[in-house]
Amino acid sequence: MKVTAIDLGLPRVVQEPSKTDTAARPDTPGLVDSFGRVATDLRVSLTDKCNLRCTYCMPADGLDWMPDEQLLSDAELLRLMRIAVEMLGITDIRLTGGEPLLRPRLEDLVAEITSLHPRPRVAMTTNGIGFAKRAKRFAEAGLDRINVSLDTVDRETFQRVTRRDRLSHVLAALAAAREVGLDPVKINAVLIRGVNEHEVTSLLRFTLEHGYHLRFIEQMPLDAQHSWDRANMITADEILSMLRTEFTLTPSTEARGGAPAERWIVDGGVGDVGVIASVTRPFCAACDRTRLTADGAIRSCLFSQAETDLRALLRGGADDDEIADAWRATMWAKLAGHEINDAGFAQPLRPMSSIGG
Ligand code: SAM
Ligand code: SF4
Numbered sequence: 001m002k003v004t005a006i007d008l009g010l011p012r013v014v015q016e017p018s019k020t021d022t023a024a025r026p027d028t029p030g031l032v033d034s035f036g037r038v039a040t041d042l043r044v045s046l047t048d049k050c051n052l053r054c055t056y057c058m059p060a061d062g063l064d065w066m067p068d069e070q071l072l073s074d075a076e077l078l079r080l081m082r083i084a085v086e087m088l089g090i091t092d093i094r095l096t097g098g099e100p101l102l103r104p105r106l107e108d109l110v111a112e113i114t115s116l117h118p119r120p121r122v123a124m125t126t127n128g129i130g131f132a133k134r135a136k137r138f139a140e141a142g143l144d145r146i147n148v149s150l151d152t153v154d155r156e157t158f159q160r161v162t163r164r165d166r167l168s169h170v171l172a173a174l175a176a177a178r179e180v181g182l183d184p185v186k187i188n189a190v191l192i193r194g195v196n197e198h199e200v201t202s203l204l205r206f207t208l209e210h211g212y213h214l215r216f217i218e219q220m221p222l223d224a225q226h227s228w229d230r231a232n233m234i235t236a237d238e239i240l241s242m243l244r245t246e247f248t249l250t251p252s253t254e255a256r257g258g259a260p261a262e263r264w265i266v267d268g269g270v271g272d273v274g275v276i277a278s279v280t281r282p283f284c285a286a287c288d289r290t291r292l293t294a295d296g297a298i299r300s301c302l303f304s305q306a307e308t309d310l311r312a313l314l315r316g317g318a319d320d321d322e323i324a325d326a327w328r329a330t331m332w333a334k335l336a337g338h339e340i341n342d343a344g345f346a347q348p349l350r351p352m353s354s355i356g357g
Contacts, residue, residue, distance in 0.1 A: 045354070114142030122144050
């Protein structure tokens, strides 16, 4: 397999499946790794492009987007998702990006994914821009759930965080998602010190008022401009103590499974709040995810330094079994954890917007 390059001005790291040591891998169809975890949740990045410029994600000028010919076509994406569902045991597919709503004909793609057998649950993580007027079509196509990213309910702060004046579009997306019956409607929020941390309680108040479900995500070293600074990151402990100034939080007793968020019941049951503490309380031991980038690379982890180029296999005429085997080998080689807290940690070459968050 040849080593190619992605268009971020960065080398495309490719791991050749044939060279991965799979001798000890049990003969099982699923995406098992050498630590006994089984991936059943596929995150698919549909594009690296975005119409916002969140400061913790990408620079003001955006990035050099992948050229169209490098992106998987709908037919290629569907073939990989079919292999994942039919041959590899994937039960959940989350569409993300970049901004997934920028992918043309996305409603049709969702309808095709929900027609796969066995039918996977289909979710989307989106900034919500343009979703409101398409919400009904997505619901009809079978979209099950949505996570909308919203870091503030204040218009000026929204502009500071995303560098765009689009708060009203995101609020409309949330309302439309609820209106068409998507359940739950979740909000993902990232806090930035000195910018929106003071909004932690107003965000929770807003979500409780509307019946949404809020998840705070600790900022991770995955921004394209490599400006993440541990000292500046707002930790789960800080988030919880800020919330406790106004709310009573009781740990949820529901089994967490592979879910990344630790959950708390708010004020005895008026709602809940979650914190995804990827940095300070890593949940790698329970990870059940595998990732497909918009240009056809499989990654076993957000923080992987290596990935497998399935696009080359697809376009080189490989059959389904060869593709499935390459996917299995990639996941078998998954590391125990992301190593953010180790001295030798190196940020992956791809930023979050190119991997799919
Ligand atoms: N554009 C869509 C959105 O914003 O929802 C999907 C892609 S975005 C990369 C997915 C999620 O990753 C968003 O909730 C975003 O807030 C989060 N995110 C982006 N950069 C992050 C970072 N450096 N650390 C933690 N979360 C991040
Ligand atoms: Fe775009 Fe999502 Fe990144 Fe914000 S977090 S810049 S919306 S990809």
